[in-house]
Amino acid sequence: MALKMLGNMLRTTRTTSSLVVTRWKSSNTEKKLTVYDPYVTKPQKNKETYLEVIRMFEGQDIRRRGHVEFIYASLARMKEFGVEKDLEVYKALVDVLPKGKFIPTNIFQAEFLHYPKQQQCAVDLLEQMEDNSVMPDSEMEEMLMNIFGRRGIPLRKFWRMMYWMPKFKNLSPWYLPEHLPNDTMELAMLAIQRITSVDPDTKISIWQTEEIEASLDKTWIVSAQSRMQQVLLEEQPPDEPLAIKGPYSVYLRDQVVTYFILLGKIRPEHKDDKDLDDVSNIEKPPGIPGFIGKTTLPAVKCTVHEQDDGTIVAVCATGTSSRDSLLSWIRLLEKYGNPVLSDIPVIFTLIAPPADIAIQETQPAVTDDKETTKS
Amino acid sequence: MSIIFNKTLKTVIYFRHYSVLCKRLDNSPLLSCFAQSFIPVNRSLFWEKERKGGYRSQENVSYIEHMKNGYKELKVELKLFAKEMKEFLEADPLLIARPGETDLLWCFNEPTVLDNFVTTCDSDHNEGFSTCHFDMSPAGRANFHGYLDTRVPKDGRIKKAGYCAIRSKRVRKSFKRGSTYNWSLYNTLVLKVRGDGRSYLLNISCEGYYDITWNDIYHYVLYTRGGPYWQIAKIPFSKFVLGSKGRLQDRQSRMRFDKVTHFGVSCGDKINGPFNLEIEYVGDDVSTDYPKTVVFGNS
Numbered sequence: 001m002a003l004k005m006l007g008n009m010l011r012t013t014r015t016t017s018s019l020v021v022t023r024w025k026s027s028n029t030e031k032k033l034t035v036y037d038p039y040v041t042k043p044q045k046n047k048e049t050y051l052e053v054i055r056m057f058e059g060q061d062i063r064r065r066g067h068v069e070f071i072y073a074s075l076a077r078m079k080e081f082g083v084e085k086d087l088e089v090y091k092a093l094v095d096v097l098p099k100g101k102f103i104p105t106n107i108f109q110a111e112f113l114h115y116p117k118q119q120q121c122a123v124d125l126l127e128q129m130e131d132n133s134v135m136p137d138s139e140m141e142e143m144l145m146n147i148f149g150r151r152g153i154p155l156r157k158f159w160r161m162m163y164w165m166p167k168f169k170n171l172s173p174w175y176l177p178e179h180l181p182n183d184t185m186e187l188a189m190l191a192i193q194r195i196t197s198v199d200p201d202t203k204i205s206i207w208q209t210e211e212i213e214a215s216l217d218k219t220w221i222v223s224a225q226s227r228m229q230q231v232l233l234e235e236q237p238p239d240e241p242l243a244i245k246g247p248y249s250v251y252l253r254d255q256v257v258t259y260f261i262l263l264g265k266i267r268p269e270h271k272d273d274k275d276l277d278d279v280s281n282i283e284k285p286p287g288i289p290g291f292i293g294k295t296t297l298p299a300v301k302c303t304v305h306e307q308d309d310g311t312i313v314a315v316c317a318t319g320t321s322s323r324d325s326l327l328s329w330i331r332l333l334e335k336y337g338n339p340v341l342s343d344i345p346v347i348f349t350l351i352a353p354p355a356d357i358a359i360q361e362t363q364p365a366v367t368d369d370k371e372t373t374k375s
Numbered sequence: 376m377s378i379i380f381n382k383t384l385k386t387v388i389y390f391r392h393y394s395v396l397c398k399r400l401d402n403s404p405l406l407s408c409f410a411q412s413f414i415p416v417n418r419s420l421f422w423e424k425e426r427k428g429g430y431r432s433q434e435n436v437s438y439i440e441h442m443k444n445g446y447k448e449l450k451v452e453l454k455l456f457a458k459e460m461k462e463f464l465e466a467d468p469l470l471i472a473r474p475g476e477t478d479l480l481w482c483f484n485e486p487t488v489l490d491n492f493v494t495t496c497d498s499d500h501n502e503g504f505s506t507c508h509f510d511m512s513p514a515g516r517a518n519f520h521g522y523l524d525t526r527v528p529k530d531g532r533i534k535k536a537g538y539c540a541i542r543s544k545r546v547r548k549s550f551k552r553g554s555t556y557n558w559s560l561y562n563t564l565v566l567k568v569r570g571d572g573r574s575y576l577l578n579i580s581c582e583g584y585y586d587i588t589w590n591d592i593y594h595y596v597l598y599t600r601g602g603p604y605w606q607i608a609k610i611p612f613s614k615f616v617l618g619s620k621g622r623l624q625d626r627q628s629r630m631r632f633d634k635v636t637h638f639g640v641s642c643g644d645k646i647n648g649p650f651n652l653e654i655e656y657v658g659d660d661v662s663t664d665y666p667k668t669v670v671f672g673n674s
Binding site for chain 2: 261
């Protein structure tokens with residue numbers, strides 16, 4: 001029995017359990033374990049209530065018994081309260097640990113992991129910060145220093161984090177603001193900007209489908225086209241249809257934006273049969289100003305928009321991602337600078353039925369987190 | 376029944392128990408026989424027993440079967456040996472890399488090139504729910520795609536989940552002799568990719584002879600733009616950081632360019648959802664812009 005209890009205790013501390021306070025509730029007939037979790041009883045799950053629970057724990061017992069278990073339980077509840085990216089909350093949790101008590105006073109203590117469970121707990125807390133890409137600051141260092149001393153393992157973890165995290169923080173060549181906008185249109189704008197950053201000449205415009213009278217969906221369209229693409233579109237053979245392809249998705253951190261592309265045909269390969277070494281027919285001797293040789297531009301794939309599978313002539317994201325909004329997009333493109341589109345047929349080759357029907361991925365278990373799919 | 380029993384006896388030998396308290400439970404042959412998930416070796420403090428770290432995927436076969444399989448492979452190996460000898464006699468080694476010219480390691484223009492790679496994800500070992508595939512895309516390039524799922528299976532053992540990876544197979548010479556890539560001429564890794572805006576991790580493993588080097592992998596992030604346009608990523612080797620079992624090391628060291636064993640790409644950015652990375656080629660280049668000898672931490 002004692003072994004079983006010990007096993008239970010070990011297991012609860014090893015995994016980040018949600019048990020905060022456990023008591024043996026004894027009645028006349030049977031003994032059972034009751035669970036008291038202050039996080040469950042909070043009706044509002046936000047930062048204030050989370051901090052309130054921490055303050056409550058600090059206030060209820062002067063010895064703060066079970067603070068390691070409390071920290072583990074609080075770490076597990078962070079996502080539920082939406083505070084997993086908040087540095088202040090992590091600091092409040094570190095503050096639960098008593099100051100001065102865990103600082104080793106001789107070399108043996110320093111070497112042999114003084115208060116191992118508490119140190120491991122603080123390391124796990126820092127690890128969770130790292131996973132949520134929260135960078136600690138120097139105040140955190142002071143706090144950890146006051147708790148564990150400068151020989152503590154949590155301090156080593158902290159210093160490693162402060163060495164590496166700034167190195168990777170702004171590494172991405174495509175800058176994103178720290179907080180992504182909540183508005184889907186602004187998000188789509190960011191996504192289209194990112195996609196079309198290959199061509200700095202690209203002009204991004206926001207249109208409303210209400211401009212087209214025949215449109216059914218009243219929504220917005222973020223469309224991007226460069227002058228180069230306009231020329232490429234004009235040069236498209238009028239009898240061959242263009243294709244709208246999509247929906248494809250692009251990630252901006254954890255947000256997904258769906259976009260569509262208008263794809264044209266690739267220009268025919270330029271054939272140059274002229275023999276460059278043929279000197280029998282030189283019109284102008286060298287040294288005289290002017291052109292010698294051909295003056296046309298190299299014909300094949302000189303622009304970035306000409307990819308292997310076709311020429312990308314425009315990119316867009318719409319509010320509803322529906323067929324009708326895409327039709328309005330074509331009409332708006334025609335209205336603003338692409339009159340060729342009135343003659344060229346356009347085919348819709350959409351991979352999956354757009355937005356009207358939601359497709360669920362078949363997964364072996366139930367999804368815990370709600371998916372953040374935006375279109 | 377006797378066959379099952381034999382099998383369980385074999386597997387029991389390779390079991391490492393998670394907790395000492397659970398020892399009796401795991402040892403019972405019936406439980407381990409019906410256990411859905413194979414529990415790999417968790418940690419050994421002093422030495423690594425095997426390169427796979429407990430994730431044994433190969434089956435144990437009898438000696439007779441082993442000999443039969445070996446005889447079948449003899450023809451292929453002899454052919455490979457003949458090719459090696461021919462190359463040795465005919466071809467001169469490459470002495471100079473031309474700056475600006477990319478030497479391709481893998482050009483994914485035909486399906487046979489994909490056989491050089493293996494995919495791994497956490498659902499392979501019942502440690503998560505992610506799935507991934509590596510096949511040809513409609514555009515005729517390699518496509519690494521799948522679904523990343525960070526849900527943790529509720530078995531009380533796993534803390535985190537959510538990774539998918541491709542890795543090249545170990546390069547070898549004939550008769551199963553191990554070999555390595557020699558990239559000492561180059562200083563830049565070049566990839567032509569088309570991603571979906573996620574960031575991926577490039578992994579270059581330099582496994583050595585001793586067990587402490589078995590898990591040495593040099594990492595760098597591959598940021599993808601997303602969208603229909605291809606991008607060429609050129610990453611100097613000096614940017615790669617040394618990690619062991621996914622942990623960045625305090626003391627960074629230079630990659631052994633002549634002892635590169637694997638190249639891989641992994642997706643594990645903790646974002647649930649489908650991912651898609653199209654790769655046209657992976658190559659090496661030499662660029663005069665970057666110093667070769669500088670280690671990330673010191674630069």
